[in-house]
Amino acid sequence: MKRRTFLAGATAWGLGLVSRPGRTADDLGYSAPPRFTRPETSGEEGGLWALMDREERNLRRSPLIVRDGDLQSYVQDIACRLGSDHCPDIRVTLVRTPLFNASMAPNGMMQVWTGLLLRVENEAQLAAVLGHEIGHYLQKHSVERLRDIKSKSAIGQVFGLFGLAGAVGQLAVAASAYAYGRQHETEADRIGAQLMHRAGYQVGEAAKIWSNLLAESQAAEGKGANGSLLFATHPAPPERRAMLEDIARSLPDGVTGEEAFGRHVQRYLDEWLNDEIKRGQYAESLVLTTRHIARKFxxxxxxxxxxxxxxxxxxxxxxxxxxxxxxxxxxxxxxxxxxxxxxxxxxxxxxxxxxxxxxxxxxxxxxxxxxxxxxxxxxxxxxxx
Amino acid sequence: MRGLLLAVLALSVFGCASVKKVESGTNRLGERFTISIEGAWNQLDFPGVKPAQVWTMEGVTVDEFLIFNGIRDGEVMNSKSGNGKQQDFVFRKSMPTEEIVSLFEGVLSRDNAVFKLIKIEPYPFGGKKGFRFEYERIRKTDNVQLRGVGFGAVDGGDLFALLYHAPRLTFFPRHQARVEAIAATAVIR
Amino acid sequence: MNTLTETRASVCSLLRLTALVTALSLSSIAFAAASLNLAPGFSSLEKGATVVIMPPDVELFSISGGGVSEPKADWTETATGYIINELRRKSDVLGMKNVALSEKDADDLAEINTLHAAVAQSIALHHFQGGNFSLPTKGGQLDWSLGEAVGPIHQTSGADYALFVWIRDSYASAERKAAMVALAMLGVGIPGGFQVGYASLVNLHTGQILWFNRLIRGTGDLRTATDAAETVQELLSQFPRSQ
CATH class of the missing domain: 1.25.40.10 (Tetratricopeptide repeat domain)
Known part of the structure; x- marks a missing residue:
């Protein structure tokens, strides 16, 4: 099984895998599976698709999605270039929620929260997160995870996360129930880095996201349930950052796309910052705004x-x-x-x-x-x- | 067993809440605060609503007319609902108008609703120098999109205010004029 | 209610629901007087009246041993299909001509569906539950109107009336059932699953809610086609046949 081979771990990565025609010398050799076809609804995976279709419909009807075509198509386009052959299956929805998160369901529904767009600094950082989520998608992690957690009573809250329009209050619980295993996260990071690289982005930006978020969460007074919520769902940032920096060294060059990103989000900043401030997590918000001021954004x-x-x-x-x-x-x-x-x-x-x-x-x-x-x-x- | 259940039934129905009719005419809301209404309203006499009084025309899940009758310096503006971890919003008599409106914004966003201020202007309320504001809300619990209008004034260190919000479709337009008319009759003594 | 009384109100309504469901399941009180369901001046639809069936707002939950409700989207998806089928069949039987909405239309009309849910809950509490909760200004009548907000439904569908349905249904898991039995032996009643549903017939020219019914019971199931049909039958049981 290709996926297992890919998963085989750090040593295989370090040594570099068997070379494939058409890939560059510094490419890590991941080859994505062909596009997915809709599984039978009666099966486990099909059930998950049906369920996500429904959540997608609810989300589409929510007053909280960002309906602006320009920004949506900008993010969609980045996801598309990362997803490559899978582009036609990826549907990006931008959700107005002041927290750092993105997710992708097995049916191709991808959610990006405005709190994430407020925090990343350029196209490459956004691409790192989108690429990571596409990595989970390509490897069908959510289906595996479903099997894992089916026995846990928390599963309802998992879907509560997708039906977020009405369930933002439960996010902290949902996020912890929603965690992928560390192995999945690592794998998704590696795939994400590679997709970034192939799309021409500077992979080194991926690690910076974690430094930035770490600084924010360290500033937070106490571990409030309303914090950025990201450490519940992801491996501890220091190791993750180190691993991403490692990968970046073998995948050099690329652009950051800072100017284009800034131009696209510019006119939303007031609204997003208003939402951010209303969280009442002033210490985190101060770190965030101070960081953007330091980079003169x-x-x-x-x-x-x-x-x-x-x-x-x-x-x-x-x-x-x-x-x-x-x-x-x-x-x-x-x-x-x-x-x-x-x-x-x-x-x-x-x-x-x-x-x-x-x-x-x-x-x-x-x-x-x-x-x-x-x-x-x-x-x-x-x-x- | 059945007796016990009927007792529970009685307790829950009669112990929790009731609705009282507010008759047309001049209504004294407290020692210092009076309004006149044309046509009756319904007052939701629920134990959890304080410090505001809550009136409605269409029902508890549709529209709310909130009456703040002389909130004192240092008094909490929101009801004691929620999980206890949420921030309380406290009125201070030194607050300028813009901070009082932010206070209402906080109270009305306590359920994670999205709040947007549309307008704020000076308004003679209850015979005092006051303010009027308009807002939008999206309730996150059920995605209903609301419009609202509020009126208020601080006198003798106490805050007097009326707020009304209802779904922006049909209900807010239906009742807005009545509410504006009521606000115009307010008297603070 | 939204900000100030939300928690309290929901606690109250939960208690009330629980108590009511229990009472209803103990004694067979027949509840529905015709006047409760009909707006003043309305008795029935004309034969062949066109009625658009709005996308039913349905959510199924499972209640875990600890009493936590978990939304079950897969059950919901299936149940929604059963309900739509039965609504179509039933509206034929009742002599209406039904019209369907496309997904795109349903997206565009989502806000009015949301509004209906809010209004239906008020009607259920203040009119059907009544008693201490009656709104004195409504004079005991089914007197609610969605007003001009329903105009776009008429424009989109061409129908003269709309049928809205909202259902929440929950099911006790096996461990919850065990807990119920154990506690019942100690004389403590805890809620198992219950079914709450609202249905409204709305005049698309005036917005007036012409007919309304509420379902609230500890029985019923939406997970199989037959049982879902029974629920719809029950919800529409007071619906007047077209004349």
């Missing part, structure tokens, strides 16, 4: 939202930090309107009348149709009197 947006996080957290000194961030967001010739508002509101509370009026007025000039325009006008009038 969407600077004004990130500064503004980090300012919001400080303002909401409201510990000693946080208002000053918020002011600092807001000011950074208005530095250049295209100031971020909501940051002007932020400064104005804080200065109003602090009795800094003059600056409050100036900032709130500038905000309204730039955003005359803002939801709070009339309200801000009333503040300005009050400050003027």
């Amino acid at each position: 969407a600077l004004e947006t990130m500064h503004y939202h980090r300012g919001e996080i400080y303002r909401l957290r409201g510990r000693d000194g946080d208002l000053d930090l918020a002011l600092g961030d807001y000011r950074n967001a208005i530095e250049n010739d295209k100031p971020y309107p909501l940051a002007l508002r932020g400064i104005g509101l804080i200065q109003r509370q602090r009795g800094q009348r003059k600056e409050a009026i100036e900032m709130l007025s500038r905000y309204l000039e730039l955003a005359p149709a803002a939801p709070d325009a009339l309200f801000i006008q009333s503040y300005i009038a009050e400050l003027n009197s």
Whole structure:
């Protein structure tokens, strides 16, 4: 069985497998199975497909999916290039949930959560996650896993995960029930890396995802059930990162696609960051925004939202930090309107009348149709009197 | 055995909740807060709803008219439901309007609903300087998409507010005018 | 209710359901007076009226030994098929002309189906359950309307009426059944599976809910075609034959 051979483990990887025609010298030699045909519904695998078809239908009808065609087709296209021959079977749905996750069901339904899109930094990192999920798909891990966990009572929650529209509260439980075995994760990582490589992406980016997520989760105060949820489902990041770095060394070159990725997600950042902040996990959100600021990504947006996080957290000194961030967001010739508002509101509370009026007025000039325009006008009038 | 079961039945039906009619006319909601309504409403007298009063026209799963009658400084705004791990939202009399609206946003997102503020504006409420806001919500429990409107004012350090939300299809448009009319009659003494 | 009373309300309704199901299974109280099911002024459909059968909103669960409900999507998938078949057959028998919706149409109309579920739950609680839960402003009548929101269903299907069905059904697992027996011997009753269903006939020109029925019982099964047919029969048992 080809799959077993592939699975054989680290030594086979280290030595490199039998070469196949058409693959480059540094390729790890994975060959994907041919496209899957729909199994009989009565069988175990067929039952799983039927079940996922149903979940896909529910998801399609959920008000929480991102219906924007551009972003969806952008992600779909990346998945497609990774999936290669399997492209026609992969259907990507973007789900508005501020957590880091992606999944792929045996019927080809792939879910990508907006919390993931907010966290990856470029196309290569996104491709790493998508490639990993496609790896599970190609190796039919979910079917094997179904067999494994069928006896566990947690299976219901597994499907609760897919029916996530109504079950986000149960995610932590679901995620732990949903874990693939470590061997499956390792295998999927390797396949994912190879698919990335073949699609022309820099494989080294895969390891960076884990460094970034690790930093976030370490900042989290306590192990809250609302954390990023990813360590429940995946092998511990340090080893995983090391393994991915290892693979990357044998699969060099490739692009990161940072500019294109940023361009596609740009106009969603406000909405996603609002959702992110509402999780109330301020420590994690601070690490996230600080990271994007350090790489100079969407600077004004990130500064503004980090300012919001400080303002909401409201510990000693946080208002000053918020002011600092807001000011950074208005530095250049295209100031971020909501940051002007932020400064104005804080200065109003602090009795800094003059600056409050100036900032709130500038905000309204730039955003005359803002939801709070009339309200801000009333503040300005009050400050003027 | 059967007696026991009937006792359980009686307890669960009569012990849990009831619905009272709120008659047309002037309604004194508390010492300091009065509204006038045209046409009756239903008040859901459920033990778990405090600190708000909850009224409805169409039923508990359809529309809610929430009445906050003089929330004190330091008082929790949300009911004590949930798993106890969720954040409580506390009113402070020093809060500026934008923070009070964020507070309502928190209360209305406590069930993981997606909340979006559509508009906030000054509004003379109950004879005081107050505010009015509009919002959208998506209930994650059943995917119903709602529209809402809220009115409020802080007076003497206490918060008075009325919020109404209902499905954006049919129900919100059906009852919005009534709610706006009620808000216009509010008096804070 | 949503934010403030949600938990409480659901605890209450669970208790109530449990108590009711138990009471119903102990004594054969016949429940359904005609006025409970019909909107004021409505008695029956005209013969050959076109009725679109909305995609039934169905979910089957298994209750584990510990009392945790697990959604069973595979059961649900099969049960939904049985229910649609029986709804078609039954609507023929009742003298209606039924219209089906394509998957695409069903996607587009999903929001109104969601709205129906919310309204149906209020009708079940405030009208059928009634008593302390009656809404005084409704005057004891079946007086709910989905309003102009149903317009797109008429435009899509051409039908004049729509039949909505919502069912949740749960089944005790073997270990749960064992626990029930064990606890019953100690004099403690714990709920096994129960079936809750709502069905509404809606006028697509006005949105008015003309007919409504609720099913709530500790029996019934949707996992086989015959039993699913029985459930649909029961749910539509008060449905007036077209005249």
